[in-house]
Amino acid sequence: MSAPRxxxxxxxxxxxxxxxxxxALLVSCGVIALLGESPVQAxxxxxxxxxxSPEAVGYTLYYATNFIFTGLAxxxxxxxxxxxxxxxGQAYIGGLGTGLVCLGLGxxxxxxxxxxxxxxxxxxxxxxxxxxxxxxxxxxxxxVITTIMFNFIAAALMTYLLVNVLINxxxxxxxxxxxxxxxxxxxxxxxxxRLGAAFATSPLNLSFVLALAAAAALWVYVWRTRWGYxxxxxxxxxxxxxxxxxxxxxxxxxxxxxxxxxxxxxGLNELMGSQxxxxxxxxxxxxxxxxxxxxxxxxxxxxxxxxAVLFGALYQGGSQxxxxxxxxxxxxxVVIQGLVILSCGALENLFRAPxxxxxxxxxxx
Amino acid sequence: METxxxxxxxxxxxIRVAAPLLLAALAGLFSERSGVIALxxxxxMLGAAFAAAAVSAxTGSAWLGLGAGIATAVALALLLGFACITHRGNxxxxxxxxxIMVAGLGPTxxxxxxxxGGQTPQLDGPxxxxxxxxxPGADAARSVPFPGLLYAELLSGHHLLVYLAAALVPLAAxxxxxxxxxxxxxxxxxxxxxxxxxxxxxxxxxYQAVAISGVLCGVAGACLSTAASSGFVRDMxxxxxxxxxxALIFGKWKPYPTLGACLLxxxxxxxxxxLQGVALPVVGVVPVQFILALPYVLTVLLLAGFVxxxxxxxxxxxxxxxxx
Numbered sequence: 152m153s154a155p156r157x158x159x160x161x162x163x164x165x166x167x168x169x170x171x172x173x174x175a176l177l178v179s180c181g182v183i184a185l186l187g188e189s190p191v192q193a194x195x196x197x198x199x200x201x202x203x204s205p206e207a208v209g210y211t212l213y214y215a216t217n218f219i220f221t222g223l224a225x226x227x228x229x230x231x232x233x234x235x236x237x238x239x240g241q242a243y244i245g246g247l248g249t250g251l252v253c254l255g256l257g258x259x260x261x262x263x264x265x266x267x268x269x270x271x272x273x274x275x276x277x278x279x280x281x282x283x284x285x286x287x288x289x290x291x292x293x294x295v296i297t298t299i300m301f302n303f304i305a306a307a308l309m310t311y312l313l314v315n316v317l318i319n320x321x322x323x324x325x326x327x328x329x330x331x332x333x334x335x336x337x338x339x340x341x342x343x344x345r346l347g348a349a350f351a352t353s354p355l356n357l358s359f360v361l362a363l364a365a366a367a368a369l370w371v372y373v374w375r376t377r378w379g380y381x382x383x384x385x386x387x388x389x390x391x392x393x394x395x396x397x398x399x400x401x402x403x404x405x406x407x408x409x410x411x412x413x414x415x416x417x418g419l420n421e422l423m424g425s426q427x428x429x430x431x432x433x434x435x436x437x438x439x440x441x442x443x444x445x446x447x448x449x450x451x452x453x454x455x456x457x458x459a460v461l462f463g464a465l466y467q468g469g470s471q472x473x474x475x476x477x478x479x480x481x482x483x484x485v486v487i488q489g490l491v492i493l494s495c496g497a498l499e500n501l502f503r504a505p506x507x508x509x510x511x512x513x514x515x516x
Numbered sequence: 517m518e519t520x521x522x523x524x525x526x527x528x529x530x531i532r533v534a535a536p537l538l539l540a541a542l543a544g545l546f547s548e549r550s551g552v553i554a555l556x557x558x559x560x561m562l563g564a565a566f567a568a569a570a571v572s573a574x575t576g577s578a579w580l581g582l583g584a585g586i587a588t589a590v591a592l593a594l595l596l597g598f599a600c601i602t603h604r605g606n607x608x609x610x611x612x613x614x615x616i617m618v619a620g621l622g623p624t625x626x627x628x629x630x631x632x633g634g635q636t637p638q639l640d641g642p643x644x645x646x647x648x649x650x651x652p653g654a655d656a657a658r659s660v661p662f663p664g665l666l667y668a669e670l671l672s673g674h675h676l677l678v679y680l681a682a683a684l685v686p687l688a689a690x691x692x693x694x695x696x697x698x699x700x701x702x703x704x705x706x707x708x709x710x711x712x713x714x715x716x717x718x719x720x721x722x723y724q725a726v727a728i729s730g731v732l733c734g735v736a737g738a739c740l741s742t743a744a745s746s747g748f749v750r751d752m753x754x755x756x757x758x759x760x761x762x763a764l765i766f767g768k769w770k771p772y773p774t775l776g777a778c779l780l781x782x783x784x785x786x787x788x789x790x791l792q793g794v795a796l797p798v799v800g801v802v803p804v805q806f807i808l809a810l811p812y813v814l815t816v817l818l819l820a821g822f823v824x825x826x827x828x829x830x831x832x833x834x835x836x837x838x839x840x
Binding site for chain 1: 603605608614617813815
């Protein structure tokens with residue numbers, strides 16, 4: 152068998168993810184049918200639940216904000232040839248940094264709190280990624296395994312801190328006191344006029360804009376700077392990088408710290424924007440959604456933003472399913488998420504070869 | 517006497533916790549020694565736990581449940597093989613996909629079929645669970661502290677799958693080191709090209725390895741939902757698949773050291789349960805979370821080469837392309 156033909160760029164970036172998504176949705180529809188519900192009605196409810204009203208759109212974009220941060224985090228590590236499964240833990244610890252700033256400086260002006268919270272979130276998240284990165288670069292320990300271990304260590308550490316140290320005295324549930332109002336991220340509902348009124352009941356906030364800015368900054372970093380060039384060289388050919396005088400170890404550390412810092416920004420949206428306190432397990436799987444988002448978005452910022460909105464829609468639409476279809480709940484979305492990772496990430500060769508053959512046939516005519 | 521009883525009970529709890537961990541770690545052993553990363557243990561185990569509990573609840577037979585658990589885990593293992601061996605997809609991505617998919621699929625199917633909020637019905641009928649086996653004379657021996665209590669608590673009183681897990685360690689060691697299949701399996705994880713040159717099908721061997729890991733994960737999952745507890749609940753593996761992988765690494769990809777690692781990790785778990793809120797002399801109350809995080813910290817330290825050295829199978833994670 153000859154090597155599969157190369158796909159045109161637009162098909163590689165646009166068509167392949169869509170085919171993979173369609174396959175994932177098809178299997179999900181099979182599961183829905185198996186449970187005795189109508190797949191068509193379920194999909195219709197998903198879409199209307201996600202985009203049917205301004206409030207729904209607000210929720211969709213609010214979830215998407217988390218996924219943009221974690222998706223970018225997975226992508227930047229991927230460009231350096233690293234697989235960061237530790238975004239969940241990095242987001243958790245990063246949120247601790249953001250939360251501590253909000254608790255400590257919340258009485259000051261918001262414009263002082265915001266940069267401090269961003270820096271603290273990024274620094275805490277980056278530091279949590281630094282240890283596995285350093286261990287990979289200097290001691291050769293496999294980063295996939297160490298980042299998984301660090302997820303569990305982060306969870307244990309945060310449970311300890313929230314139960315024993317940071318808990319609001321006189322309260323049962325392990326969460327901190329509420330942040331002072333100056334540490335609340337401005338919500339979309341605060342916007343003047345009709346726009347504000349439309350989003351008034353959704354948790355959409357300024358973090359969405361910050362996430363888009365992070366996506367733009369990442370594009371500049373990866374494709375328009377010398378550092379990004381070095382990052383991609385190491386990711387594509389570490390041996391060539393060494394000949395070019397680039398140290399793969401240094402790039403590993405830099406890429407993972409940037410990755411952890413991006414994941415660490417999740418707290419801006421989740422804690423400053425919505426919960427206004429630190430609580431147990433607030434990343435609630437967003438770190439893993441980031442894997443799906445990065446794979447589906449082809450590790451490109453534009454693709455990641457689009458994929459994040461798609462997953463935001465699935466999460467928001469999925470929570471609406473429960474009301475209308477008693478036999479289906481939000482877990483269905485986790486199934487779709489797993490199927491998307493499988494079809495976009497692991498089975499892409501399954502779809503790539505037939506597509507390439509199809510294009511080959513069209514070309515030769 | 518009091519301390520002695522506590523220690524014996526602690527060790528008995530360790531054995532109970534270690535059983536599913538050990539089964540999953542042995543599953544990982546076969547998979548990783550053949551060169552396929554065993555990150556999917558969590559998902560295979562969780563899928564099996566659901567299938568075993570669901571079938572046992574419907575049919576009233578724990579044995580049919582066990583069969584369903586094994587079938588489910590093997591199916592997931594073959595799906596993993598299809599993605600990673602046949603289509604040479606990224607093994608880490610495929611395994612994470614399966615873990616995430618199963619984490620959603622279990623509660624979804626449970627809700628759709630049983631309508632109990634994502635759980636399976638409580639398994640309390642006769643024969644729906646693997647119950648503790650009381651060895652002859654165990655109850656009478658209990659009153660004699662030594663060796664009666666040891667006999668009654670450590671040897672007797674576990675469910676069947678615990679004994680099975682213990683018996684599988686020497687069996688796994690024998691298969692890996694004393695059979696032709698085991699030799700080929702280890703070779704394919706180190707140097708698939710050499711195995712291929714010798715005229716042995718690399719991918720077939722790897723499929724066999726992941727299928728074995730599916731069978732073992734199936735038993736591990738059934739152990740969780742139909743023996744250690746009575747039914748499936750959401751996320752009931754709670755990271756045990758990853759912990760098993762850590763134990764496998766801590767055991768340096770060898771059967772007996774892996775058994776030791778599983779016992780050590782299970783002991784920290786049993787210890788944490790017992791030390792909850794207990795003030796110790798000198799150190800005071802030790803936070804449970806620190807004890808629970810210990811296995812992960814130890815594994816990281818080992819991987820970093822600070823505690824001994826772990827060398828993974830050479831070809832671990834690389835798909836084999838024959839035409840190259």
